[in-house]
Amino acid sequence: MLDNLTVLDEANMSLDVNISEPEEFNCxxxxxxxxxxxxKIGINDFEYHVESLCGKGDNYIANLFRVVIKDTNEETNSASVIVKTLVNTARQETFHELHKREVEVYEKVIPMFLKIQQVLNEExxxxxxxxVLSRIxxxxxxxxxxxxxxxGFSMSDKVARFEQLNLTEVELILKELAKFHALSLIYKNQEPESFKNLKHEFQDLMFDTKFLNKSQLRKYFDESFEMSLKVVDDFETNKLLRKIGTKLTEILRFYTKPNKRCNVFCHGDCWVNNILFKKSETEHQxxxxxxxxxxxxxxxxxIVHFLFLCTNSNFRFQHFENLLDIYYESLQTFLNLFNLDINNVYSxxxxxxxxxxxxxxxxxIALIxxxxVTCTSDDIDALRGSVLALNTIGLPPDNELFRVRVNDVVREAKRNGAISKLVDEVYTSIF
Incomplete structure (x- = not known):
């Protein structure tokens, strides 16, 4: 075990490590x-402290650290950064493409979004x-x-405490998600050629055949889906879902390809653990x-990825239509700031x-x-480091939350026609 270890090099820099898994840490x-x-920030002689940030469900592919850099000659001169590294195992090669995708987002997409927003007030x-730095x-x-x-931003601890987001939090997330999506529509309008070239670099990766075969994520998706089916109470629905499951990744690929009506740069993994919150008496960001x-x-x-993972069926039954209104109104308001008529870009x-x-x-997505989302504290060690570790996890027999959430979403899918649509329109027409 490596705990609070100080390592000195020839430049008299020190590394104060506070981590319990040295085999996944490349000092x-x-x-x-x-x-x-x-x-880069003008500190030559320094020491720094490393603190692991990975907790329950926080990250399954990379290790996260907070690193505080302190000037050894000037106590008030310091900086804090967040470091994200792939784990130092065979999984590092496996998830190289995911890391590369995120770096490209920070190098190519986000700079354009920041440029667009230069004319806006901070709020x-x-x-x-x-x-600050990236390597691929x-x-x-x-x-x-x-x-x-x-x-002032921090992660919500509601997932760790198995608590649902409240209506105000969900509304805030959908408002900001709409603004995030609107940036693509504005970018397309302002620089159509640049946008056209860039969009081709960001076709879906998660369900791409080559990536699935290399990463073994196909196995993870299939096993997760099967795990959900084991707790589905409705026998006939279970049979229909098993039919769908035989072509699971192909169907997921169908849903994540661009459509003919409107496309933007989507987050792709929008749920509460990938969001930081800033709350005060005067503002929520x-x-x-x-x-x-x-x-x-x-x-x-x-939108559906977030709502189906971070809210339950009863919440969606009560608020779904109103939340769609809130999203669309936020999209419209943000586009108006750039003199774009929403009816011309996304009716x-x-x-x-x-x-x-x-x-x-x-x-x-919910069944996978x-x-x-519902894993217990006993699963934390198995979850740390990589999604591949999940292939070894069975369903805890006392995980009633998982059982309830799965059956709730299945009953909802019967009511709203999602299951019949999957079988009659998607599965049959494509395969």
Missing amino acids: NELHNAIKEVAT NKVMFPNC NDGQEILILEDMNLK LCFLDFQALRYTNPATD RGHFDLDVKDMLPFGLL ELRI
Whole structure:
């Protein structure tokens, strides 16, 4: 075990490590990267403290650290950054493409979004962390971002405590998600050629055949889906879902490809653990994180992904239509800031059709990912480090929350026609 270990190099820099899994931590790699960061911010002689940030459900592909850099000659001169590295195992090569995708988002997409927002007041802007340093070389994958905690942003602990987001929080997330999506529509309007070239670089990666075969994620998706089916009480519905499951990744690929009505740069993994919140008596803000799955596709994919993972069926029954209104109104308001008429870029009729068409996708995402959202504290060690570790996890017999959430979403999918649409329209027509 490596705990609070201080490592000195020839430049009298020190590394104070506070971590319990040294086999997944490359001290030299981090040390060299932090040295480069310190040089960028004008600190030559320094020491730094490393604190692991990975907790329940926080990250399954990368290790996250907070690194505080302190000037040894000037006590008041310091900086804090967030470091993201792939784990130092065979999984590092496996998830290289995901790391590369996120780095490309910070290098190509977010700079354009920041440029677009230069004309806005701070309160209207979509927040993004600044990228301090990135590397995509095999075996040296690293991403260093500004520590948004210094600006008052922090993660919600509701997932860790198995609590649902309240209505105000859900509304805030959908408002900001609409603004995030609107940036693509504005970008397309302002620089059509640049946008056209860039969108082709961000086709879906998560369900791409080559990536699935290389990463073994196909096995993870199939096993997660099967785990959900084991607790589905409705026998006939279970049979229909098993039929769908034989072509699961092909169907997921169908739903995440661009459609003919409207497409934007979507987050791709929009749920509460990929969002930072800033709350005070006078303002509520948020900041999206973790862009490994960013894809160019229909915005409704992000909406249903978030709602089906981070709210339950009863919540959606009560608030779904109103939340769609809130999203669309926020989209319209943000586009208006740039003199864009929403009816010319994404009519309400087309939006409603897209959300309805994506309800089956929301069901599938829930049946795959609810095992993560509802995992117990006993699963934490197995979950740390990589999604591949999940292949070894069975369903805890006492996980009643998982059982309830799965059956709730299945009953909802029967009511709203998502299951019949999957079988009659998608599965049959494609295969």
